[in-house]
Amino acid sequence: MLWVKAFHLVAVVCWFAALFYLPRLFVYHVDATDAVSRDRFSIMERRLYRGIAMPSMIATIALGIWLASFNWDYYKTAGWFHAKLALVVLLIGYHHMCGAYVRKFADGTITKSGRYFRIFNELPVLALIAIAILAVVKPF
Numbered sequence: 001m002l003w004v005k006a007f008h009l010v011a012v013v014c015w016f017a018a019l020f021y022l023p024r025l026f027v028y029h030v031d032a033t034d035a036v037s038r039d040r041f042s043i044m045e046r047r048l049y050r051g052i053a054m055p056s057m058i059a060t061i062a063l064g065i066w067l068a069s070f071n072w073d074y075y076k077t078a079g080w081f082h083a084k085l086a087l088v089v090l091l092i093g094y095h096h097m098c099g100a101y102v103r104k105f106a107d108g109t110i111t112k113s114g115r116y117f118r119i120f121n122e123l124p125v126l127a128l129i130a131i132a133i134l135a136v137v138k139p140f
Helices: 002-031 034-070 077-108 114-120 123-137
Strands: none
Touching: 002 034, 002 077, 002 114, 002 123, 034 077, 077 123
16 A cells, blocks of 8 residues: 555656646746747647646546545545545646647637736645645544
């Protein structure tokens, strides 16, 4: 179980690193004024999303399910665990919103501003704080 937990934590760190950096790339991309820069940001966004964010999200979910299976009778009734799962579901939605933005930037159809993406970039920070508190403190 400890090995599964260790790899779950590694996957979570990688996933959050991607969720923190990808919207930052969006800020730079939307502010870029030349075609070369915009093309470069599109490549970086696509590679980050497909090469790091997606595999680490899948690993996080798979390893989390595996961890929960070790003591499912406890987890199925733990309120903090249900709250954590709800936040993870929201993060999965955020992840897919990032994927939609990657495609819109690549197509040149993005309509959001740099300010929007600066605010959008802060959402996973709030989720991380809440998830860490729920998983460590188990307040309810």
